[in-house]
Amino acid sequence: MEGGPSNLRKKAAERQHRAEVMLAGEQLRLRLHDGKLIKDRRYHLRTYPNCFVAKELTDWLIDHKEAPDRETGIRLMQKLMDHYIIHHVCDEHSDYKDAKLLYRFRKDDGTFPLNKDVKVFLRGQSLYEALVSADDSILKAREEKSVRYQRAFVGCEMVDWLTQEGEAASRKEAVELCRTLLEHGIIQHVSTKHHFFDSNLLYQFRINFRRRRRLTELLTDHIRAVPESPDSPFCLRKLNPDQGNTSFLSVQPNKEIKVVSAVRRSSVTSLAGGAGPYYNSPPVLGLPPGSECNPKSVLKRQVTSEELLSPGAPYVKKTLTIVGDAVGWGFVVRGGRPCYIQAVDPGGPAAAAGMKVCQFVISVNGILVLHLDYPTVSNLIVTGPRTLIMEIMEDIE
Template identity: 75%
Template sequence: MESLQNSVKKKATERHYKAEVLITGEQLRLRLHDGKLIKDRRYNLRTYPNCFVAKELIDWLIDHKEAPDRETAIKLMQKLMDHNIIHHVCDGHSDFKDAKLLYRFRKDDGTFPLSKEVKVFMRGQSLYEKLISSEDAIMKLQEENGLKYQRAVLGCEIIDWLIKEGEASSRKEAVELCRRELEHGIIQHVSNRHHFFDSNLLYQFRFNFRRRRRLTELLSEDSGTPQESHDSPFCLRKLNPEQDGSSFLSVQTNKEIKVVSAVRRSSITSAVTGSTTFYNTAPSLACLPSVECNPKSVLKRPVTNEELLSPGAPYLKKTLTIVGDAVGWGFVVRGLSPCYIQAVDPGGPAAAAGIKVRQFVVSVNSRHVMNLDYKTVSNIIMTGPRTLVMEVMEAIE
């Protein structure tokens, strides 16, 4: 029995990792298209559409902090080759080389292998995107037995939704669809005790498909446990990755640097934004350590909404637009109405847009949030678009 359980767990871990590779590869493909690294290229009197040059890509990965050195960058691209995400244009090389060779994403030339597993995964991703955009909002943060689960939905509600949206013609067909997604590790019962049933049991998507992955996450294949993220947009960047891969920067106005050691990137946000931990998987699969990071508020004194909004108050309102990158937006919120900026990554999109510590958050994408706590504000941001429009108030010096 124990051997069977270990086999099932190993298979689930492998599927989870393969899915993460697919997501990470697709996010990289889109970024490279945006950055014009993928384009038609001519070699030996022949034009190869939608290609990139290996050496140029290695330079790009290092410039964009996706890899600390060329050796690591090569390993990352080899992972994508091994999983049939990219290939040499003539399939003449099975190894990724740091040279002026042309490579291409298989999705760009129609050679990506659509196995049954991949089709189930892509269907799950499609359903996730529709649920995120749905006005019904049945997929949300939900609580069961004192624990909170992100991306959760009741079994009977998702069955109703699938039929309403035309994704299934009957309840039986909808149940079969959800069971396939569960068997392939896309969804699961929150405590991992039940298969899928048309009932009031609570299920969750194991993946946040919209979370922006770091390529270096692909190197965690042998960790034994799928590395989940807390879905936060407030990811702080790594500090000196060549020295210590587990250190992160948290920068305040006075440029004081606090280094948090031995904290996984996926758990950094819960530690920074408060003491409450949100599980992306059942607690039995991923029990996170209790970590304190910047426990002391950067505010000089408590400030109320009434004080901020009172006539003649010494605060200036600003509207700032932040375009998230592959890591996130690069800031941390804290507080219980109003929320405020606790930390900002000096090299991130938020800092470039003008976000500063001690600013108070007024609205997020036109939604007034001054009466909401940091957990609710975090959820609004991470389920929204990549481009973030925020109104903030800062003290007039």
């Protein structure tokens, strides 16, 4: 590969595999929370929060066809242990044992190591979410030499986007960021012949962060090609998925339901800057192009943060506790300074918690977001815990 050592691709593949293990582990964690396998448990007069019993989890893996037998289930969980995703609650066992022992996800107890590789991975995930949610996104299916590449972009266009969106202070910084993403296996040149350059070379995301992983993929040394899927633990649900319907609801529960055509599930954080362009999900391979998800804002007019906080303003503050399920939280956020709720799945966790469209987001898990831009709010939601504590303001008129 030009511009780098001969082992750059090998290192990138290894880092990509670690990223895939992290994604699969996080998707499993959300599913186990949803299935109530992760909960506070008492052992020897001590309570261990957010843990699971190894033997029960092995049974669950077999019942849910994530492992064909107990031996495979043990190997899968050992893989997660080796990558510091789960651990024994007292760190007494370095191996995963199929017994009545308590284990815990490190993300649930705050011991997940945020080293450089993890931080680069989270940065790549945040950029990917912003790109796939963008209206007229630079991330799309592109062809080169009669070969079609998914999640592809032109190098100089990515540099333009990073600087325009404030993700990088200069073109030089943007190039350095993209080179770091490439070296960590998150992006690559489509033919793997080049390092990243601010040019017309074609690149693509090697990782589809929204694809639902099967745990058995973790047992391969290299990432296999897996058919694309719009499923994501952070997605707004489809309506009538068994009927092939590609629509979702953009409604307020007490109003008439409006069905908006969409080519895929929209991300829970399909966001847009309030004063900038609106961001929507891109087409999916095999579905009709040109369809738009939430083509325009649901707000009747733009509202400023100062207006929300001014004395006597016709807004009331509420606190919502939203416990995500295996699919996600079931809402779409857009705008910025302040962000607002663009769409709510009437059958999802957010609607059950009292969320409605046109509400303004004040804080996420205790962090004030009223004056933050959408990439920051997106990162707080996507990388945060399964249970969201959100303060919102809604119009009382």
